[in-house]
Amino acid sequence: DVKVTQSSRYLVKRTGEKVFLECVQDMDHExxxxxxxxxxxxxxxxxxxxxVKMKEKGDxxxxxxxxxxxxxxxxxxxxxxxxxxxxxxxxxxTDISNYGYTFGSGTxxxxx
Amino acid sequence: DQQVKQNSPSLSxxxxxxxxxxxxxxxxxxxxxxxxxxxxxxxxxxxxSISSIKDKNEDGRxxxxxxxxxxxxxxxxxxxxxxxSAVYFCAASVMDNYGQNFVFGPGTRLSVLP
Numbered sequence: 522d523v524k525v526t527q528s529s530r531y532l533v534k535r536t537g538e539k540v541f542l543e544c545v546q547d548m549d550h551e552x553x554x555x556x557x558x559x560x561x562x563x564x565x566x567x568x569x570x571x572x573v574k575m576k577e578k579g580d581x582x583x584x585x586x587x588x589x590x591x592x593x594x595x596x597x598x599x600x601x602x603x604x605x606x607x608x609x610x611x612x613x614x615t616d617i618s619n620y621g622y623t624f625g626s627g628t629x630x631x632x633x
Numbered sequence: 634d635q636q637v638k639q640n641s642p643s644l645s646x647x648x649x650x651x652x653x654x655x656x657x658x659x660x661x662x663x664x665x666x667x668x669x670x671x672x673x674x675x676x677x678x679x680x681x682s683i684s685s686i687k688d689k690n691e692d693g694r695x696x697x698x699x700x701x702x703x704x705x706x707x708x709x710x711x712x713x714x715x716x717x718s719a720v721y722f723c724a725a726s727v728m729d730n731y732g733q734n735f736v737f738g739p740g741t742r743l744s745v746l747p
Contacts, residue, residue, distance in 0.1 A: 580676050609734075622720070622739050627734065
């Protein structure tokens with residue numbers, strides 16, 4: 522089974538801090554995604570990557586950036602955290618056919 | 634160990650017929666369930682949900698059934714249309730001290746054939 526590991530389960534950061542959320546997958550999957558989950562808004566795609574050093578904006582990229590230096594690792598960066606970025610962040614991965622999404626367990630970020 | 638399973642990675646159905654997508658879960662503490670639909674190159678969109686106090690919820694062509702004793706839920710689409718072709722995710726949630734925690738299944742790719 523593909524495992525998708527998100528480095529932190531719960532995180533509390535201050536407004537203005539730079540925040541790194543890490544996602545690591547242990548299979549050779551090409552596609553990786555970052556979503557945020559908010560009550561009443563469902564899952565919203567922030568950024569995705571189809572290959573190393575490749576990134577594409579999703580539906581809500583503002584205030585975020587990403588890094589994919591290695592195939593197995595996809596990092597989400599909050600350049601200057603704000604309270605409206607308090608959310609559950611989910612990483613997901615699929616292989617090149619886009620079958621069989623696997624989600625990480627999520628990182629619940631609170632910005633105070 | 635996956636807490637939310639969608640054992641069929643893909644499903645093909647003829648237009649006009651019923652599509653049934655299945656989802657099984659292992660954690661009896663889950664109390665809220667959702668279905669999402671995802672088109673290629675787009676983020677998932679919320680489709681329909683059901684609380685654990687109900688066994689059925691309908692919204693137009695979409696009906697979700699929940700069988701708590703079997704830890705099983707299913708999404709029925711009737712009649713199926715070609716525009717329903719997408720990946721469907723089942724998700725289950727439980728409230729903890731920090732809020733609601735969601736666990737997603739791997740998805741089932743539905744193809745509705747004209």
